[in-house]
Amino acid sequence: MRLLRIFTAKPPRAWVLAILFCFVCGGAFAQRRGWWRNRDISEDRRGVPKWDVKEGFPGDLFTFARIRYESWGGRGGGGGWATDYPDSDLNFSLRLQQLTSLKVNPDPVVIELTDPKLFDYPFIYIIEPGSLVFNDDEVAALRRYCLNGGFLMVDDFWGDSQYENMRHELKRVFPDRDPFEVPLEHEIFHNVYQMKEKPQVPAINAARRGFNGEVGSYERSRDGSDTSVAHYRAITDDKGRIMVFICHNTDLGDGWEREGEDQWYFEEFSVKKAYPMGINIVTYAMTH
Template sequence: MDKFFAFCFILITSLVFAQDMAVLKYKGGGDWYSNPTALPNLVKFCNDNIDTNINENIQTVEVGSIDIFQFPFLHMTGHGNVFFSDDDAENLRKYLISGGFLHIDDNYGMEPYITKELKKVFPNKELKEIPRDHEIFSTAFEFPNGLPKIHEHDGKAPQAFGIFHEDRLVLLFTFESDIGDGWEDPEVHNDPEDVREKALKMGANILKYAFTN
């Protein structure tokens, strides 16, 4: 069986039978391991509030590994450099066009590196700002103004960018929001409860969209 179709079979099986997610490990020296409490807290919030049944065992997978095809949802974050080899980029592209979903959350400082590396993944596609009326802002909770602002860095408005394949949003890049910080344990950043709640609700929207589209 062709490797590409084997990957598709693995991914489709995962999509049908599991709601699993993983942290994406990448090369380049960036801190892919940032926000260690974020995803466990988000999973618990979703399972408690939007009737998901997401596996609470958050695993780590390398971008160039076939293992990414076991997870319908991948989360990537960090502050610094990102590097994808040609094999990494091809693997990630096949994953995304086969039905997978990648959320990249800029934890401040990641943007110039990840935008450059994404050109290896989709040479003919551009990150496009997602309009506020897109369903990702209303799948579980209403965000009529779009992506919420969780942490201040450069004083810029939060933006949600995406890459689409055949009209499906396959990659979400959240910028100037730092939404993952809002998912962390309260004592990590001492965010007000209403700010954490906004972050978790928007995270729930992202997960619900990824698992149902």
């Protein structure tokens, strides 16, 4: 089984190392499907073990926080806030705990933008925003959250109409800012894992393997627009820090959720693309 290896373009600063840096050991990236069978694990964790958390430091843990939102089917199609939940959140939290020096909460949370506890979480995640609609209170809360140092990752939506819906909603949040395509040279693609391309992760049932060994995606948009190229766009603050990172025409969450279901998908998409990119994104969010 191929394992993730770490490459850095240049030695990281000491303070970055102190906060978060990856290591990979022998079997760290074994599929969960095999090694957890004989463990006493509650069913509600979907086979993911619960690790010990050091007492007295609950506020020092990274917690994966998923945003619950309203989804109106007439606004561009798409699924809802709970897509891939809870498996992707649990699996990704486990891999962060295993593969980084970051101390991770074994219990991801679901939170609304208007919850006063939102500011307890420096990283939040929105999935399938093709028909997402913010209310006015959520618009104000998200603007305040991002401008005060928070980081939003948006994932898993395909085609022009779904992107336009997300762009429209973000324009309500930031009327004076527009998303831009993030170049591959940006540090978010290289701060831990060296991404040689902008990774495209299809859903497991849309993953393609050609006779020549090439891999790709059969994903199609509902509006018939082109989905062959993954786009990673960002909205930044006045200092150039990424506040919103938009992963379009790709589904990193499925790479996390489905890692134990198919060996080929796991090796080609979870190990090579979904987890490295996810770890890079979290590393950026927690060090900027």
